[in-house]
Amino acid sequence: MHSVTSLVPSLEERxxxxxxxxxxxxxxxxxxxxxVAWIELCHDPVxxxxxxxxxxxxxxxxxxxxxxxxxxISQTVSxxxxxxxxxxxxxxxxxxxxxxxLAVKTTxxxxxxxxxxxxxxxxxxxxxxxxxxxxxRTAASDLQRGIERGDRASVIRAHTRLVRNxxxxxxMIDRETAGTQ
Amino acid sequence: xxxxxxxxxxxxxxxxxxxxAGNLATAAQAGANFGFQLLWVVLLGTVCLIFLxxxxxRLAACxxxxxxxxxxxxxxxxxxxxxxxxxxxxxxxxxxxxIGGVCIALQLLTGYSIxxxxxxxxxxxxxxxxxxxxxxxxxxxxxLGLVALCFVVAAIALRPDHRALLAGFVPSLPDSHPANYWFxxxxxxxxxxxxFLFYFYSSGAVEEKWDKSDLRVNKGIAVLGMGFGSxxxxxxxxxxxxxxxxxxxxxxxxxxxxxxxxxxxxxWGFPLFLGxxxxxxxxxxxxxxLGSSYMIAQAxxxxxxxxxxxKENARFALTYSAFVFLAALPVLIGIDPLKLTMFSxxxxxxxxxxxxxxxxxxxxxxxxxxxxxxxxxSNSIVIxxxxxxxxxxxxxxxxxxxxx
Numbered sequence: 001m002h003s004v005t006s007l008v009p010s011l012e013e014r015x016x017x018x019x020x021x022x023x024x025x026x027x028x029x030x031x032x033x034x035x036v037a038w039i040e041l042c043h044d045p046v047x048x049x050x051x052x053x054x055x056x057x058x059x060x061x062x063x064x065x066x067x068x069x070x071x072x073i074s075q076t077v078s079x080x081x082x083x084x085x086x087x088x089x090x091x092x093x094x095x096x097x098x099x100x101x102l103a104v105k106t107t108x109x110x111x112x113x114x115x116x117x118x119x120x121x122x123x124x125x126x127x128x129x130x131x132x133x134x135x136x137r138t139a140a141s142d143l144q145r146g147i148e149r150g151d152r153a154s155v156i157r158a159h160t161r162l163v164r165n166x167x168x169x170x171x172m173i174d175r176e177t178a179g180t181q
Numbered sequence: 182x183x184x185x186x187x188x189x190x191x192x193x194x195x196x197x198x199x200x201x202a203g204n205l206a207t208a209a210q211a212g213a214n215f216g217f218q219l220l221w222v223v224l225l226g227t228v229c230l231i232f233l234x235x236x237x238x239r240l241a242a243c244x245x246x247x248x249x250x251x252x253x254x255x256x257x258x259x260x261x262x263x264x265x266x267x268x269x270x271x272x273x274x275x276x277x278x279x280i281g282g283v284c285i286a287l288q289l290l291t292g293y294s295i296x297x298x299x300x301x302x303x304x305x306x307x308x309x310x311x312x313x314x315x316x317x318x319x320x321x322x323x324x325l326g327l328v329a330l331c332f333v334v335a336a337i338a339l340r341p342d343h344r345a346l347l348a349g350f351v352p353s354l355p356d357s358h359p360a361n362y363w364f365x366x367x368x369x370x371x372x373x374x375x376x377f378l379f380y381f382y383s384s385g386a387v388e389e390k391w392d393k394s395d396l397r398v399n400k401g402i403a404v405l406g407m408g409f410g411s412x413x414x415x416x417x418x419x420x421x422x423x424x425x426x427x428x429x430x431x432x433x434x435x436x437x438x439x440x441x442x443x444x445x446x447x448x449w450g451f452p453l454f455l456g457x458x459x460x461x462x463x464x465x466x467x468x469x470x471l472g473s474s475y476m477i478a479q480a481x482x483x484x485x486x487x488x489x490x491x492k493e494n495a496r497f498a499l500t501y502s503a504f505v506f507l508a509a510l511p512v513l514i515g516i517d518p519l520k521l522t523m524f525s526x527x528x529x530x531x532x533x534x535x536x537x538x539x540x541x542x543x544x545x546x547x548x549x550x551x552x553x554x555x556x557x558x559s560n561s562i563v564i565x566x567x568x569x570x571x572x573x574x575x576x577x578x579x580x581x582x583x584x585x
Contacts (some may be wrong), residue, residue, distance in 0.1 A: 075431065077429035078431040080428075082430050084428060089451075095451050098291075099451065102292060103437075103440075106434060110434070
């Protein structure tokens with residue numbers, strides 16, 4: 001049973017929602033203003049119609065914070081999968097060490113970029129994603145060290161963590177998909 | 182006997198020359214993100230390409246003119262200037278992504294950054310163009326490109342579900358990420374029907390002095406060569422769906438795509454992948470450079486020909502030299518080659534109507550082609566696919582860019 005306090009949005013949640021509204025309004029306003037300006041400048045009806053269509057498309061493509069978060073989750077799943085597959089390929093001697101090192105390093109860099117994007121999100125689910133990303137980054141660091149030293153045992157341990165993390169991320173993506181639908 | 186050999190060589194070079202960075206990138210993303218669901222787009226693009234290739238060879242064999250030559254003669258210089266500029270920009274982006282593909286293969290092989298490879302690769306491409314002949318470029322590199330058939334072997338070895346595979350050839354809507362679905366569909370069409378292909382093919386036919394006796398060979402090369410060539414792309418879609426899909430890998434980086442063949446071929450999967458990318462992108466770099474330079478030279482009425490010495494067609498040689506070195510710049514400044522490839526494939530789709538529609542007008546001209554002019558079937562299919570690709574591109578590109 002929910003307590004009364006859990007049903008009333010906290011001050012932080014209210015501020016977050018307010019920010020979301022401001023962002024959505026800013027996106028819609030800038031698109032509409034640009035469209036109006038172009039339509040005023042342009043006298044050709046065909047060009048007007050096509051500019052309007054493009055403006056509407058751009059406006060409809062402005063992603064909500066939830067959609068942005070969903071994209072970040074998909075990209076994190078992709079990074080997790082890449083690390084997992086690279087570890088498996090390295091353990092089976094299917095790829096050279098230089099490639100495995102490069103793949104892990106690039107994926108770690110991608111994760112760092114993704115993590116900084118998620119940090120800007122005010123959604124409550126972003127915190128859970130950041131925790132998963134932190135686990136993933138640790139596993140990636142261990143994987144990189146293991147590959148560099150040729151230490152199969154630590155690569156196997158990192159791989160096990162990646163498999164577990166993949167399951168957690170899949171659950172998260174299912175929840176998010178259900179939420180946005 | 183001679184014709185049969187010509188046909189066999191033509192089919193083999195078409196299969197080898199079909200595959201490039203665009204096909205690899207778009208097919209891998211299609212398979213990894215949407216399973217077999219986008220196979221219908223590969224089929225649609227291939228059918229259109231078969232018709233366009235056959236038409237450009239027929240034009241050269243019957244009239245002795247290339248596509249760009251005929252368009253300039255029919256519409257005049259001023260009217261073909263805008264399409265020529267638009268196509269040159271699209272070809273420039275395409276060439277940059279092919280050079281990027283070669284550089285990525287070298288980076289994965291050596292560990293040195295793609296930036297270090299941009300100028301050496303451009304220099305190597307330029308040297309082949311400067312010193313080589315048309316036959317060397319068309320036959321030599323394309324035959325080496327047959328290594329890409331390893332993707333077909335991998336797809337067969339992975340034993341895909343036949344029902345799901347066949348269902349992929351029927352157009353369907355995505356369950357999620359519609360903007361990404363249509364953007365990849367547009368990019369597949371752009372990768373399959375690049376305008377440089379018909380400039381290259383018709384110019385090659387003129388360089389090899391085709392006549393009406395070559396019409397059957399032309400039809401055979403177009404149908405069998407391009408048809409079998411697309412099987413490699415289908416192989417990549419299947420392999421990506423079955424290897425990368427289960428891990429949730431989106432294939433938006435080359436190092437992710439590089440793992441495609443390791444499940445089937447074990448240790449040899451990685452070298453085979455690198456070999457396929459290196460040869461396919463190198464071959465495509467040569468073809469794109471030549472195709473674009475042919476178009477520019479013919480549109481401006483210059484002397485042209487890969488079999489001529491550079492001093493005999495100085496402006497043509499200058500055009501391809503400038504084109505190659507300028508195309509190395511995006512790689513040199515560090516633009517991600519895979520993203521550049523996806524973007525340039527979509528841009529190519531936008532320039533399809535100005536490239537294809539004037540060509541169709543020529544192909545329906547009885548004065549130019551007599552009894553060999555187009556029938557209703559080829560006209561309808563080419564118009565349908567070109568306009569569909571254009572409309573999809575108009576919708577999908579802004580959605581994808583705005584959606585990040």
